[in-house]
Amino acid sequence: MSLTVSVEGIWKSYGGHDVLRGVNYSFNPERIYALMGPNGSGKTTLLRVLSLLETADRGEVIYTDGTTAPLEHNIALRRRITLLLSSTGLFNASVMKNASYGLSIRGIRGDEARERAFGALSLVGLGEMERQNALTLSSGEAQRLAMARAIAHEPEVLFLDEPTASVDIENTQAIEGVILGMKGTRSIILSTHNEAQARRLADVVLYLRDGLIMEG
Ligand SMILES: Nc1ncnc2c1ncn2[C@@H]1O[C@H](COP(=O)(O)OP(=O)(O)OP(=O)(O)O)[C@@H](O)[C@H]1O
Numbered sequence: 009m010s011l012t013v014s015v016e017g018i019w020k021s022y023g024g025h026d027v028l029r030g031v032n033y034s035f036n037p038e039r040i041y042a043l044m045g046p047n048g049s050g051k052t053t054l055l056r057v058l059s060l061l062e063t064a065d066r067g068e069v070i071y072t073d074g075t076t077a078p079l080e081h082n083i084a085l086r087r088r089i090t091l092l093l094s095s096t097g098l099f100n101a102s103v104m105k106n107a108s109y110g111l112s113i114r115g116i117r118g119d120e121a122r123e124r125a126f127g128a129l130s131l132v133g134l135g136e137m138e139r140q141n142a143l144t145l146s147s148g149e150a151q152r153l154a155m156a157r158a159i160a161h162e163p164e165v166l167f168l169d170e171p172t173a174s175v176d177i178e179n180t181q182a183i184e185g186v187i188l189g190m191k192g193t194r195s196i197i198l199s200t201h202n203e204a205q206a207r208r209l210a211d212v213v214l215y216l217r218d219g220l221i222m223e224g
Pocket residue numbers: 022023027045046047048049050051052053054
């Protein structure tokens with residue numbers, strides 16, 4: 009069975025402000041979810057909690073793959089999931105080095121890493137730019153590189169925080185094409201402010217309102 013994630017009763021507050029107020033939801037495997045909601049409604053917070061970068065004040069994030077009881081939140085589980093943040097965090101090295109970063113921290117190096125990273129770069133249309141320094145890329149190219157880096161190691165659950173924020177139409181189409189190309193292969197949970205994009209990409213559109221998830 010594929011890796012699946014669900015949340016039960018997630019509460020998260022910052023300085024007395026309740027951002028998430030008991031969120032319950034089971035994400036089906038192999039589905040694409042779009043998470044919408046106004047600025048400050050808690051989308052990034054929820055993605056950070058789901059991807060185990062941040063712990064909730066209360067409630068559970070439950071990962072299962074059908075083999076045992078809920079999986080421990082250990083490094084082995086963390087390696088099977090990825091969160092792409094809208095601030096991309098590329099570093100001062102070649103496009104190839106950046107694209108293969110997620111592979112190298114998972115112990116995949118050498119020719120295999122290069123081939124897989126090159127495959128991901130080709131998917132986002134950056135195959136020809138593997139030697140360019142990542143910090144010299146345009147913001148649309150940088151966002152596509154961040155996408156390549158997020159998918160090169162084929163995470164089983166992929167979280168994308170506003171994957172096309174401040175990206176032009178052509179790059180948005182490229183990134184959407186990559187997301188649609190993964191449809192049916194893993195759970196993808198992405199946040200967006202673009203209703204039309206949510207409908208183009210997602211099987212299920214979710215809204216965060218008053219700290220709770222509603223299906224749209
Ligand atoms: N580490 C933090 N410390 C204090 N407050 C925080 C922290 N992280 C998030 N918040 C607050 O929590 C609320 C929700 O923020 P979050 O980034 O999750 O919203 P969002 O829905 O992603 O918004 P946007 O659409 O602007 O990206 C905001 O009021 C934000 O200021």
